Amino acid sequence: MKSPLDGWYDKAGVRTDPRRVMARELEEGKTLFPHKLIPYLDHPLVAALEPEERYRITARHLYQYMQFTMHFETSVVNRAAERIANGTSGLPLPAATRLDAYKIYCDEAYHALYSLDVVEQVSDATGVEVPAYDFAPFLDRLDGLGASVMPGETILVQLLQVVVFETLVTSILKDIPKDQTVVGTVREVVRDHAQDEGRHHAYFAAFFKELWHDLSPALRERASRCLPELVSRSLTPDLVPVRGSLRLAGLDEASVSEVLADVYAPDRTRDGIRASARHTFQLFESVGVLDVPGARDSFMSAGLL
Ligand SMILES: [Fe+2]
Ligand SMILES: [Fe+2]
Structure with missing residues (x-):
């Protein structure tokens, strides 16, 4: 059986990519992060700040993205990947699937x-x-949801979390590598990452088919009710660091709240979630998740379909 991880020893970033080292791009007036992907940067209260302040906000946005990624990979993705690999996922998986994990x-x-x-x-x-x-607050929110919607199914929830995240297509991974306004090192690192994630996406799409096939009808019904909320809650942006960054830039508490309320209005956030999760929904559709009684309604009422 062919696997998206075939050729990993010769293709994976960890096996082939050099360390990306910051050169002289900072002096060429490039940005650290695309402005159009920092939704609050053009809010009138932020746009009115001095250019140096907005530059620092941009740097902190990059830090947040990279730090979130760092934690997420090790605490969420690898938590599930380890289970799949070491045989504690609860699924009867072939050795090749475990090695790929x-x-x-x-x-x-x-x-x-x-x-x-x-x-x-x-x-x-x-x-x-x-x-x-x-x-920790993000992880608690993510795990707390699982514990409340699917009590007693900790491992299944962890596996579903990873499927959701690994099948998303974010505009960050897709757009930054091509964006010539961004400093080279950041573009290179995101490109390296996106190449690996393309393979992970294919792996977890196939994995989800196995997982779903293996669930009892009762668990499928519970899981399909949990998935819309799992997707929404997983993809709702973490605003704590944004709040901190805007405070550091000199905005007072009331102004920060105004910016966040304007920029992260529920409708806009939901549109963003729908866009980045569209491949995940197609996967659910193709596997039959939406055919489970009540599932389509739960996705509709969460505003995801
Ligand atoms: Fe990754
Ligand atoms: Fe990944």
Whole structure:
């Protein structure tokens, strides 16, 4: 059987990509992160700040993205990849599928390493300090949802989480590599990452088919009710670091709240989630998730279809 991880020893970023090192791009007036992907940067209250302040906001946005990625890879993706690999996923998987999961495990650890590496390099080059980043609230929210919607199914929830995240197509991974306004090192790192993630996407789409096939009808029904909320809650942006960054830029508490309320209005957030999860929904559709009684309605009422 062919696998998306075939050829991993010769193709994976961790096996082939060089360390990406910050060169002279900072001096060429390039941005650290595409402005159009920082939704609050053009809000009138932020646009009115001095250019140096907006530059620091942009740097901190990059830090947040990279730090989120770093934690996410090791705490969420590798938590599930390890289970799949070491035989504690509860699924009867062939050895090849388990070995592939360890390849993904190595990939994600490398993604975490270079995410932090970029943060440190950019901070050294720009002098913009890296605020402390606490991933625990996001992880608690993600796991808390699983515990409330599917009590007693911790492992299944962890596997579903990873399927959702690994089959998303974010505009960050898709657009940054091509964006000539962005500093080269950031583009290169995101391109390296996107190439590995293309293989992971294919692996987890196939994995989900196995997983779903193996579930009892009762569990399928529970899982299909949990999935819309799992997708929504997983993809709702973490605003705590944004709030902190805007405070550091000198906005007072009321202005920060105004910016966030305008920029992250529920409708806009839902549109963003729908766009990045469209391939995930197609996967659900193709596997029959939406044919489970009540499933389509739960997706509709969550505003996802
Ligand atoms: Fe990754
Ligand atoms: Fe991945």
